[in-house]
Amino acid sequence: MRYIADVPTTPAATDPPLRPSVLTSARRAAAVINAFAGDPAPGDLAAILRAHGEPDPVDLTAGDVDALCAAAALLREVFVAPDTDGAAAVLNRLLRERTGPLRLTTHGGATGWHPHLDHDDDASWDDWLIASSCLALAVLLWERGCPPGGSCAASRCGNVYLTQGSGIERRYCSRRCATRERVAAHRRARTAGTRAGRDDDDRLN
Numbered sequence: 001m002r003y004i005a006d007v008p009t010t011p012a013a014t015d016p017p018l019r020p021s022v023l024t025s026a027r028r029a030a031a032v033i034n035a036f037a038g039d040p041a042p043g044d045l046a047a048i049l050r051a052h053g054e055p056d057p058v059d060l061t062a063g064d065v066d067a068l069c070a071a072a073a074l075l076r077e078v079f080v081a082p083d084t085d086g087a088a089a090v091l092n093r094l095l096r097e098r099t100g101p102l103r104l105t106t107h108g109g110a111t112g113w114h115p116h117l118d119h120d121d122d123a124s125w126d127d128w129l130i131a132s133s134c135l136a137l138a139v140l141l142w143e144r145g146c147p148p149g150g151s152c153a154a155s156r157c158g159n160v161y162l163t164q165g166s167g168i169e170r171r172y173c174s175r176r177c178a179t180r181e182r183v184a185a186h187r188r189a190r191t192a193g194t195r196a197g198r199d200d201d202d203r204l205n
C-alpha cells in the first residue's frame with residue numbers, strides 16, 4: 001500500500017515556471033470532476049474555476065452545471081483508464097469527437113498567446129472544459145509517459161487525482177483515504193489471524 005504526498009488541486013507558487021498552465025488546467029479538471037461527487041451549485045463550480053485562474057465574470061446557469069456534469073463524466077474516463085494506452089485511447093476519442101483543431105488565441109489581446117482546442121473563444125463552458133482538460137492531460141501523458149491521473153483505490157471514494165511527475169505509483173486521492181484503507185486492511189488481517197488461530201486450535205483438539 002503506497003501513499004504519495006497529495007497533489008494540491010490549486011496552483012502552488014513553486015510550480016515549474018515553464019508549464020503552469022498545463023498543470024493548472026489538469027488540476028482544474030480533477031477538481032471539477034471531484035466536485036460532481038456531490039451536487040455542486042453554480043457558485044461552487046464558479047469558485048473552483050476562479051481558483052484555477054478563470055477571470056471573472058464566471059456566470060454559470062443551472063444548464064451550464066448540467067453540461068459541465070456531463071463533461072466531467074467524460075473526463076473521468078481518462079482518470080479511470082487502467083493504463084497509459086487506455087488513457088491515450090480515451091483522450092484520442094475525446095479529441096476526435098469533442099474538440100476543434102489546435103489554435104492560438106490572446107482572447108482579443110487580454111492574455112498572452114496560448115493554445116486552445118475549443119472551436120472559438122465563445123465556446124460553451126462544457127466544450128471549453130473538455131478542450132482545455134484534454135489538451136493539458138494529453139501533454140502530461142506525452143511528457144511523463146504514464147497516465148495523467150488515476151482514481152482513488154479507497155472503497156467509497158470516487159475522487160480522481162493527478163499522477164506525480166516522478167512516475168511513482170499513487171493509489172489514493174488523499175492521506176485521509178490512505179490511512180482509512182490501511183486501518184481497514186489491518187483490522188481485516190487481525191480478524192483473519194484470529195480466525196486462523198481458532199481453526200488451528202480446533203485441529204489440535
Ligand SMILES: [Zn+2]
Nearest residue numbers: 152157173177
Ligand atoms: Zn480517496
